[in-house]
Amino acid sequence: MTFANRVASLALSVAFAATAAAAYADNGVITKPSKHSVQQTVAYFEEAVKQKESMGFALFTTIDHSAAAKRAGLEMRPRVLIMFGNPRVGTPVMIKTPLLAIDVPLKALVWEDDQGKVWLSYNSAEYFFKTIYPRHGAEAVDPPPLERLLDLVSDQATQ
Secondary structure, three states: OOOOHHHHHHHHHHHHHHHHHHHHHOOOOEEOOOOOOOOHHHHHHHHHOOHHHHOOOEEEEEEHHHHHHHHHHHHOOOOOEEEEEHHHHHHHHHOOOOOHHHHHOOOEEEEEEEOEEEEEEEEEEHHHHHHHHHOOOOOOOOHHHHHHHHHHHHHHHHH
16 A cells, blocks of 8 residues: 555544544433454443443343355445343333333444444444433433443443
8 A cells, every 4th residue: 555545544533533523412322442343342232231230231132244244145344233221221122112122222333434444433422312302202311321321331331
């Protein structure tokens, strides 16, 4: 790779990171760069969630979008959706407001961009409780405890 190509690639990465940060401000999605492959980031994220089982958190499932694309004869960079949450917290809210189940459990997306950089994206706790919950008529919850947990789990997966 030439020096000019490296500079261009770096500029694109910086531009994307700035775009990801701006997207957070606009739509509640937090995107963090990962120092690991998609597979490693997924494994680290899953392990971080499993470490919170004593707090009621559970890992529900993963969806490998790129594997599904491949089965359909299409090519896609790695994209893995991880579904996780706390049934002790989420279930009582879903009992009262059944349509909340469209948007929960929590989700994190581990994905690779066109330059091969790996990212972890998820809805911020503030967006979750101030946009998603009210959308279904559910009572908002204080975001900071979930925000701290999401920061901890996502940092553990990406650093």
